[in-house]
Amino acid sequence: MNPDDPRVQRTRDRLRAALLSLAARHDLGSVTMAAVARQAGINRATVYQHYADLDALVADAMDGAVTHVARCAALCPLDQPRDRAPEPLVDLFTHVADNAVLYRRMLSGQGSARFSNLLRQRLTEALAERFTAGARPSGFDDVPVTTHAAYLAGALVGVVAVACAEPEPPAEHARDAWRLLVPAR
Structure with a gap:
């Protein structure tokens, strides 16, 4: 075919x-x-x-959404203060809020393992690429780039799962995620 x-x-x-x-x-x-x-x-x-x-179809159907989420995460300026989430992260959580039912179903226990793995993998790749290009938060030089990116990707998928299940505004989820992702100075 x-x-x-x-x-x-x-x-x-x-x-x-x-x-x-x-x-x-x-x-x-x-x-x-x-x-x-x-x-x-x-x-x-x-x-x-x-x-x-069905998992292959789910992964294909959600490919655009996964690409959008990964792009938003990779665009976050890492020098943004902890108390103010970067606009790309707010965009990411706005997208999740706009599609909350679908994300909630895709990331639930009865959801698609392939979708959550694809989301985590794309986030890891986008973050690792950005880190390799020199845009990595300071203080993590003793951790391999891919490990650091995978850790952040997994955390972000977890926060997305919470965000699509809780009614807080996207800007609040973005702020909370940002506080978790950026080390305190």
Whole structure:
């Protein structure tokens, strides 16, 4: 199957949209490939030609969101004071708040392990790239860059999971996350 074929792209677009629509209304653990196929108006066998399982479809459907979250995290200026979250981090938590139902379902116990792993992995890569380019907080030279990035990525995924479940404004979640991510001076 040629992924550049417009028919393949249209089919995958329909499947991603169907999954996101179902995930917004139902716990992800109750969504089946058959339900996605019905929602998309596509034969169930066709779904499996495009995605091996529901987790693969979830990861693909949430790819844009994961990219957005990783980009926001990587754009944070590290010299920002602890009491004022950087604007990219506020943007990240605003995005999470705008999509809270979906994030809550994706990161819940019945959610997608592949999604949470993808989110953590992309965050780790974005942060490690930034750290390697010289934008790393001081005081961590005794820890490998990738370990430092993975630690922060895991913490950020945890705070995102809390943020999509609690009603505080995105700016407050961003401020709290920033206080945890930036060492006290």
